[in-house]
Amino acid sequence: MTTSATAPYESRPIESWGKMKEVRRNIMRDLWATKKRGDILYQGGYAAMVSLPAGLGNAGAFGWGPAMASIMRDPELARRCNEASEAAGLGSDCCVTLRVNFGSALVGIHNLARSGERLQPDFAWDVHQCEAQAKTAQYFAEYYKVPFFAIDIPILPLTHDLASGIKYVVLQMHDFIQWMEKITKREYKDELLVEAVKREWKTSILWSKLCELQKAVPAPMDYRLLNSLAALLVTSKHREGVPELMADLVAEDEVRVKDKVAAMPFERCRLLHEGQPPYYYPPLLKIPRDYGGTFIGGRMLFALHGAWELHEDFSWTVSKTPEELGLPIKDRDTALRALAELYLTYGRMFLQNLQFYKGDEAIQVARGWHADGVVFHLDRGCKGGAAGNVKNRTELQQAGIPTMCYEGSNADPRDLAENQVVDRIEAFLESLGLKKIITAKDGPDEKDD
């Protein structure tokens, strides 16, 4: 069933997007030039506490894999990488981010620069909050034969002594810094750490502000645009230029909200997408567009890079700044304390691993962001992200919020039955009373991804 209609909202591209691409490109260029500069290169350092190696200078971060975006643009390559990991003995049902990135090493592209040079990391490290995260760094440490360090993140319920958890993480960070100095034989400069932590905090708050602006009807951005920032945020929240970019995006979004400029000209239905999307299949996030629907974000996406204050009813508001919270960032110790607080007290990503509150938070996010429905990705490749999802789905349904689930994988195309999933999402949209709109093709350009 289709219907023709006139778009109720104005839509236009994000003006700062060009700058975003430039910042992203510069960071990638910078990464591949790490060794030429004589700087340290590390594997890991993904999505949290990324400031820690900053005291070593302009260290380059591989994250989990610098080729991830290229692999996701090429589903056939994604298949090859996954299969290479499986041939090396990893189960096809374990963390796909580990499989695809480790597989990229096995097929020879993980550390291969465009110049043809191969970059050898100096060490591997990561925080450990799900089963896979530091284990991935451990795998790479063994592969590249470099030292390895894990920082264990305590997953504590709200009833526990959070101060002890903060202290535990801070002490491990101190150990990590001493370890880095020892293995790299470089002086660690606290003033660089201080500046990096300030930027990591700032970026996190600005991310939350950007997400909070999504509460507006119509939403100024959609899931795809927000998620396009992930490549920057997972490894580079602490780098110069990133908080500045985020500030520009927030400022532009505020104007868009004021002027009711929409991401999608039709916003008859606001949807949340829970779990990472199948990165190799971008059309999925565009399906609602044809029905006048918009994926405006998701609890996991908002949580992943943000700094949020959690309230008693499990709703979130953007966190205050470290200064306002009484967390001055002046020296090594205060910087590490502020960094631990950012992820243990104000980050909603790690603590979701406990699952206790995930359902309550999902309901509050759906209500706070005025969502008409929630689409859950039962991600076979991310146990942490999908944990509790079927239970949360029931909890949302009981709270009167329509939901649907689809099975897939964020990075393994073999796990997604595309046609079936498209059919299911379309059926869900129709169950919400929507019909296909003939003219709804004038959203942000595809190249904006």
Place this chain on the structure above:
Amino acid sequence: MPVATEQKVSAWDKFREIVADRHAYAKEWKLRTGGKAMGYMCTYVAEEVIYAAGVLPVRIMGSREPQDVTEPYIYGMYCPYCRDCLAQGLLGRYNYLDGITETHTCSHIRQAYDSWQKFVPIGFNHYTYMPADVRSPRAKDMFLIELNQLKKALEDWTGKPITDAKLDKATRAYNTNRQLLRQIYNLRKQDPPPLSGLEAMYMVMSSFWMDKAEHSVLLRQALAEIKQRPPRTDSKLRLMTIGSENDDPELIELIESFDAQVVIDEQCTGTRYFWNKVVPQEDRLAAIAQRYLDRPPCPMKDLQEVRQRPKWIMDRVKEYKVQGAVLVRLKFCDPHEYDLPIIRRTLEEAGIPTLTLERDIITPVGQFKTRIGAFMEMLQADII
């Protein structure tokens, strides 16, 4: 009239009986003692603290039967064991429990615990954070704080203080039990060993549901009974099983139905559960904390640059003169999947052939029989 003599039940039959009818013991224990029973799922739960509170720790395990009650709670790509555990709660099979507790372990078991404490009516629940990097110098202080919280929660719940004397008594009971299990395991170094792998599994698993003091009585009886056994002369292939919960005695029985014997294991229904003891310290909880940090780690807890598990496994391979290893992994069990390639490589580089079996809660007997049979033929050919 002849006086009727009571036929004493063999300890080995009793172990098997406890495993087969696992709920009967705890129910009877509660009636007999008037005490409370506390369920837990992961062997990183510090049972000594619960025992010191006068509460019987009871391990929640699956029943290895097909079930359809967990779909609204846990997505089907999480390990079948965690779903099986939750199913037991949803089906009311552990409804004699007065409380439930869990420690920080994999996201699979944490989901089972989360849904249990929310959807299965229960009087008490408490979660304890257990550090993931157990060899970190910072882990002990963190864990100790959490154990103190567990102790306080138990005291509040039972209304009785957990004194040092009670902790000492509990620690002694657990250490004695562990020492006896080690003593019997040591006998398996003999060729041929005087007990089968199946018997060893029943012996360890029965301790999950029994009061440790009473289980130790059975272990002493079992030791005495072993001495009465006629010496064996049949030498069989010596195997090690390695894996996660591996809670299926039928699988061990199947392996041993060939010309082979499981002489040692590395699994949480075996050595990982009991291998090391609490070394007494002035601070009782600190001593208990150290025991759990020092125990043979599961993959969730092995986060050092030099992995602990491969060395621990190789040490047992040498001690027990292992000739082949069966790596048993549960479908969807990520932590074990991450370690498996490294462990397999370590064993094979040391000349120990391996067979990897991926199982669900139900062992596919026909398939496995063929694969195990082929593995045995290969091993025998290698040895000849």
